[in-house]
Amino acid sequence: QVQLQESGPGLVKPSGTLSLTCAVSGGSISSSNWWSWIRQPPGKGLEWIGEIYHSGSTNYNPSLKSRVTISVDKSKNQFSLKLSSVTAADTAVYYCARNGGRLVGATQAFDIWGQGTMVTVSS
Amino acid sequence: EIVLTQSPATLSLSPGERATLSCRASQSVSSYLAWYQQKPGQAPRLLIYDASNRATGIPARFSGSGSGTDFTLTISSLEPEDFAVYYCQQRSNWPSIFTFGPGTKVDIK
Numbered sequence: 001q002v003q004l005q006e007s008g009p010g011l012v013k014p015s016g017t018l019s020l021t022c023a024v025s026g027g028s029i030s031s032s033n034w035w036s037w038i039r040q041p042p043g044k045g046l047e048w049i050g051e052i053y054h055s056g057s058t059n060y061n062p063s064l065k066s067r068v069t070i071s072v073d074k075s076k077n078q079f080s081l082k083l084s085s086v087t088a089a090d091t092a093v094y095y096c097a098r099n100g101g102r103l104v105g106a107t108q109a110f111d112i113w114g115q116g117t118m119v120t121v122s123s
Numbered sequence: 124e125i126v127l128t129q130s131p132a133t134l135s136l137s138p139g140e141r142a143t144l145s146c147r148a149s150q151s152v153s154s155y156l157a158w159y160q161q162k163p164g165q166a167p168r169l170l171i172y173d174a175s176n177r178a179t180g181i182p183a184r185f186s187g188s189g190s191g192t193d194f195t196l197t198i199s200s201l202e203p204e205d206f207a208v209y210y211c212q213q214r215s216n217w218p219s220i221f222t223f224g225p226g227t228k229v230d231i232k
Contacts (some may be wrong), residue, residue: 038221044226046167046222047208047223059219059220062218082220086147086180095167100169100172104157104172104173104176104178106171106173107154107155107156107172107173108157108214108221109169109172110157111169111179113166113168114166115165116166116167121142
């Protein structure tokens with residue numbers, strides 16, 4: 001079965017760039033699915049960051065769009081997140097997730113999630 | 124942008140009791156609504172999609188209902204492992220964005 005695994009630095013300095021990668025195993029990133037990044041500040045709710053298709057097409061949350069870049073590397077079966085100009089407000093657990101597509105009917109829902117990785121923004 | 128609100132914020136119940144959680148959308152989302160369960164230190168788990176369809180492996184005690192702007196997640200008889208936070212989620216077409224509700228925490232009374 002498809003599994004997702006996030007990786008990247010757990011500490012980023014203010015004004016720096018947060019960079020994370022999500023490795024896809026047990027399936028192909030070139031399947032008919034979109035792949036998303038979602039974050040959760042400590043003790044708070046979930047915020048969708050953006051998504052990518054294997055073709056490279058992307059959609060971003062307008063609230064973060066100016067600072068976010070999501071890319072895909074089909075040769076490595078993975079996709080990545082870059083978030084620039086980070087502040088303490090970007091401290092969160094970052095999840096990668098798969099949009100289940102037709103497996104979840106007409107609702108665009110996330111059927112597979114990575115375990116999440118905590119990123120702290122601090123000097 | 125469609126906003127999701129959830130009520131109550133916290134629901135205190137005992138094992139074996141029935142839990143009824145509400146999610147309201149600021150405008151109609153038809154039946155395009157999902158529910159997730161999240162336990163401490165874990166990623167969310169998809170429970171319900173299309174408002175009323177259980178995801179793979181989800182026990183029958185979980186059920187969803189509703190359409191338009193008002194939705195309900197019901198847990199017919201709470202098991203110890205059901206004490207968690209529950210989120211609703213939808214996707215709007217314009218702007219193209221996923222949104223989550225703020226969550227309902229079901230804790231042990």
